[in-house]
Amino acid sequence: MSLSSRLSAHLSPRLSPRPSTPSSPRRSPRLTPRLSARLSALAASAALLVAGFAVPASADAPNTPSGGINLATNPGFEIPASSLAEWGSVPGWRCSGGPAEAALTTAAPHSGTSALGVTPAGDSSTGECVQTVSVQPNSTYTASAWVRGKYVFLGATGTDRPTAPSWTENTNGGWQRLTTRFTTGPTASTVRLYVHGWYQQGPFAVDDVQVDGALPAPATGAGSVPTSDRVVFFTVDDGWQRTPEAEKFITDHKLPITAFPLPMPAAADPGFFQRVTAAPGSSIQNHSVSHADLSTLSLAEQQVEICDARDALTRTFGTAPTVFRPPYFAWNAVTLQAAANCGFRHVLTADADFSWGASNVWHEGTLSPGDVVLLHWTDTLATDLPRALAAAEAAGLKPAGLTDYLR
Incomplete structure (x- = not known):
């Protein structure tokens, strides 16, 4: 076919360019968790709704x-x-x-x-x-x-x-x-x-x-979900250590799990994340590309971290994530706009941490309805989960699906 005829075919009413066929990323070396001592303070501040904050323009956005x-x-x-x-x-x-x-x-x-x-x-x-x-x-x-x-x-x-x-x-x-x-x-x-x-x-x-064109409203940031139902939400981050013991506990108890894997471990073992999110209410959500401290990045840099992870998880699992969790719970008003620009309405942290043997609730008393519990895919998860479940049951609460309650 001549160049002119191929162009003519391309320009009539909209030719669809050939779809991209990116190769699956290979697994990188394990990222070591670096939750800092300021985690509690960050989590407390993250629970505030700050959708009304002014968002500065990035340096490269006229x-x-x-x-x-x-x-x-x-x-x-x-x-x-x-x-x-x-x-x-x-x-x-x-x-x-x-x-x-x-x-x-x-x-x-x-x-x-x-x-x-x-x-x-x-x-x-x-x-x-x-x-x-x-x-x-x-x-x-x-x-x-x-x-x-x-x-x-x-x-x-x-x-x-x-x-x-x-x-x-x-x-x-x-x-x-x-x-x-x-x-x-x-x-x-x-x-x-x-x-x-x-x-x-x-x-x-x-x-x-x-x-x-029309700019989306900034996402909202929170560490819990407003509800009077007697429920809590188990969320598990990162994904570099995936143990059969943790998978068995989740499967045996039919726990609704919200997984926040990084794209590389997710692509390295998609079957694992599909199995541990098989219970009704479970889902796979966005945790950025590289686990960077977003509060140190510009709008353009944060948008790359969030949008690229969204696209990668969508390619791997066939469903687009709808909730974003910032690494280290470090975020600012710019994060809320970057998340919105990537199609997210919710930037979610947590108000309790049961990772690596911890049992921390970042408010007075025991777990409360709507609390979001932080865990990690680590070699301690198989013992962290029973402890979190026992704490929920002692408070008269049961795990529920996060996306069923986030609107």
């Missing part, structure tokens, strides 16, 4: 109709690849050819210190890179990007309405801005933003991606 916040993740390609080298070469983006085709480049970026450089491998590749952007229904958005190369495309799918991409035939060695607008339908909550080149047209570069 003024936009979204209240100063660019909805794209890693829009300027300034966030370096994770120290978890297996995770991928372009934070915030998934590229169809992986690191063999796409990587951050410092060669003449449009602005800042780096851009996305893509060299499609073979005649059948367009070098597509995509990300999921959270949107509001019945809303209009503007997406733009600066591109360099021949036959470069920018567009969005999943809008519930056909959207033609913006494209350029040739930027003649310089940078050119592509802009497209799309309006979401009544059921849209996310769109798939994409950039790609064209078959046999050589390398291209992308920088300064912008998505402007």
Whole structure:
């Protein structure tokens, strides 16, 4: 097929670019738990609802109709690849050819210190890179990007309405801005933003991606769930140590468990997490990519941690997580906006800790209705769980499914 006929087919009402086929990440060395002495203080402060706090714009987000916040993740390609080298070469983006085709480049970026450089491998590749952007229904958005190369495309799918991409035939060695607008339908909550080149047209570069439009309200932060029901919620973090003894206790007692695994251990042993969350009410939720202290990161960096973990868990388990737990319970107002930009309404900590032999309740008295209990996937979990269950039963409470109560 000629280039002109292939382009014509591509541009009529919206051709769907070939889907990404990322490889599964390999397991990295075990991350050592680093809960600090300030955990109790952080947990106490995390129980406050702070949805009304002002959220500062990140340094790489110019003024936009979204209240100063660019909805794209890693829009300027300034966030370096994770120290978890297996995770991928372009934070915030998934590229169809992986690191063999796409990587951050410092060669003449449009602005800042780096851009996305893509060299499609073979005649059948367009070098597509995509990300999921959270949107509001019945809303209009503007997406733009600066591109360099021949036959470069920018567009969005999943809008519930056909959207033609913006494209350029040739930027003649310089940078050119592509802009497209799309309006979401009544059921849209996310769109798939994409950039790609064209078959046999050589390398291209992308920088300064912008998505402007309706901004989601910040997520709410809490350490417990408001309910008068006599229930508590068992949550288990991380995932590097998975023991058959803990799995047997969970299975034998049909415990509803909310697992917050990191994406790498989850991808290394998905069957384990599916088995330990088999009881009704159980679920697998988001705990970030690298277990970083988010309170030390910018909005753009936090958004990469949360959105990338969301996408990884969705690929591994087929269901998108709906609750985010910040590592070390360290979060701030920026975290609430970053979580919202990734589609999360709840940033959840806990108000009791039964990890590593502990029996700490961070309020007066015993466990209370709606308490969230923190545990970890460790070699002590098989003894931590019975102790937590006994504490719940002594208070006249029973474990319940977290997502059944979070609305």
